Amino acid sequence: MKVTIFGAGSMGSGIAQIASTQNLEVVLIDRSQQPLEKSRSNLNRIVNRLVEKNKIDQALADQIEKQISYSQNIEQAKGSDLVLEAIVEDLNIKQTLFKELEGIVSKDCILASNTSSLSIASIASVLQYKERFLGLHFFNPAPLMPLVEVIGAVTTSPECLNYGFELMQNWKKVPVYAKDTPGFIVNKVARPFYGEALRIYDEGIADFKTIDMAMKTVGGFRMGPFELMDFIGNDINYKVTETVFKAFYNDARYKPSFTQKRLAEAGLLGRKTGRGYYDYSLDQTEETTPDKQLLETIFMRIISMLVNEAYDTLFWNIATKEHIELAMRKGVNYPKGLFAWAKEIGVQNIVDQLEQLYSKYQEERYRISPLLKEDVKA
Template sequence: MTTASTPICVVGAGTMGRGIAQTALAAGHSVTIVDPQEHQLVAAAADIEARLTKRHPALAADLESALTTCTSIPLSPRHPNTVVIEAVLESLDVKSAVFTAAADHFGPQCILATNTSSLSVSAIAARCPLPTRVVGMHFFNPVPVMKLVEVVTGLQTDPQVAEEIDTLAVAWGKTVARVTNAPGFIVNRVARGFYGEPLRLLQECVASPATLDAVIRGSGQFRMGPFELMDLIGNDVNAAVTRTVWSAFNFDPRFEPSRIQDELVAAGRYGRKSGHGFYSYATEHTPAEAPAQVQLGALAPHAVRRGDSAELDAVLERSSIAVTRDEQAPDAQAELVLDGTVVVITRGRTARSESAARGGTPVVVLDRCISVAEATAIAVASSHVESLSAVAAMLHRAGITAHPVSDVPGLVLARTLAVIANEAWEATMHGVASPADIDIAMKLGTNYPAGPFEWTRDWSRAAVLELLDALWFSYHDTRYRANRLLRD
């Protein structure tokens, strides 16, 4: 059983190791940091002391009694119930060597927790003398701030060991998502669509990175758009994670890396750290490119509503335009008629196909939003470009900026979130994690405004399925193959 008296040994004095050690110290543990480089240990101790001084001054003042640093595991204090947390290089050989040395030094009652983000916990355990004591304890950076910990059970992991690590993480103020070992665990697997789908839209020349970012921020309430985020993470790092997940899933096309991102990496355009990525950071850290916007036309004084759509109703309510309901067509497809133009929420069809189904009537397709009430931007496409300005005026009246994109199936946010939700359903069907754990992981691990199961409920399972089926019909690409559970 782990308690505040349980000794913690953190192997690796880099950024992640320092954050783990600081969190453990703040929770009252005695901590040993192991790193072969003495200068790393000195820097780590000074860094931790400086951070603790701000929030835990009494602990910082007595840090020497709680923190020990060693250049090798055999030199560390030997306690049989030590929890060893490795935060070393993402290499199976390196991590296995660390755990072999730890098992030999601390004995059979120690717990060996790996902070790996991409390697198999089962594979690490297979190379360890104590495979049942190996468990995944995946933190997110910066560790003292980020609340999520993925506790990953490998094939050999003793369930009691996973429970003890769960309890330990909660005692440290973390929220735990329980995961059965699988490539990418929850976050790095489910989040791939947040990058992959916008990259595919960019490859299809649907819109610029700035426009796609603006749409996803404004209609999805995400703190950063995918291209801004990839530049912040580093395109080299983001591409490497994608390639790791792709190869671990036996090169499944739904995780296929982007040639556009590979080109950036080949050119050394890693993002902010190199001064150039999808955006240029030569002068400042704010991307200079402006997103495209629809030029505003005259505001229509009146609209006609047919069918049932909470999204269209919310837009109309925000815009305060007078509305007449067509009571003669109560079962009609949900649409809004504005000066002869039909406005619909995307269901995965292009504006041209929606127009053709109405005998050539001009159609404007609006993207979906996570919350129309909070939306500040939205992607739009039209079968007749001259119809956009009046719809943009209505949206502007509602406080929503209309961003024009190419007339593609599913537009931007709806398509991106449908792919993410589909992967979440896939992970649940395969027993990787529960819907509740996946939602928690995506909100706390990636700062999503809502979890994929939450927006599936808000949009309806039928709406997500309709989007995916329409995308499959257009592309015949397996990334749009709807998970079976969505049809149940």
């Protein structure tokens, strides 16, 4: 099987590594030489480290490197069974690439995009054979994060969708089906983790460190919301929130925060610039002992919003309950699925929390998903 990947950035390089681990013929194409060279040397460093740690043997390391060829020439996609695109997030540029590709690959070649925020339908719209186009949305870093959201456009054939799902299983990933709606599953359901944390900060209820501590100590999350936003980059994280907000016709639930917008505008992007919510030139180990009750309150507010979002996602049939659970655990490392959490905390307690927030603020943001209310009665 021949797989061509477009874009030798972080995602394309990671996906190339996954495909070459399966001993497939892989071509990695980028419009510039520099990312291709960087990708090749990064891969060499990665496989050497995996061998040192005894995670893979030397033979597999050699195979992974040998199976990938690097090119700037789109014609090298000829004869591919699958083309996966992970280039810049721009509809026009993606459409131009796929239009050109249709003149190079056969009409049976499966075409896929790794887009995070564009609709699959809009990219597919320029194709002559639209039924073979789907979304395969990997998570960063792709070789380590098991989840792949498999997204069909309204024009995708059921065979193409099944093929994508089974292929991801063969590649030892965890595929889930998601509807072609903004943010798919993960980037929609995860919004309150950041948004409600920012809201709590903006209201002056607690500082960044306390909110992070609440989610880590009470919730068992590996990183708190502010640590995670600094890790992802405030520019990128803000952009995702803004895109989801606009794409859902300005639904108050996804309203971005000025605090994050200003950080992004100021270039305080997080770890990559040395400062975001935290200043990474300073010692971060300073001890604080926030009141336990406050930590519980913060956790309950954020987790209730997350659970509500998961129920809303199920309500709109964006994915099944099982796939929503898998998505949050395998795509963003949540310690538990949100429906499992609701059960543990008690659906009634979640509803009580949301009703309190709604009655206090009278904002659409806190409206309860009809499905959550139904679950209380069940």
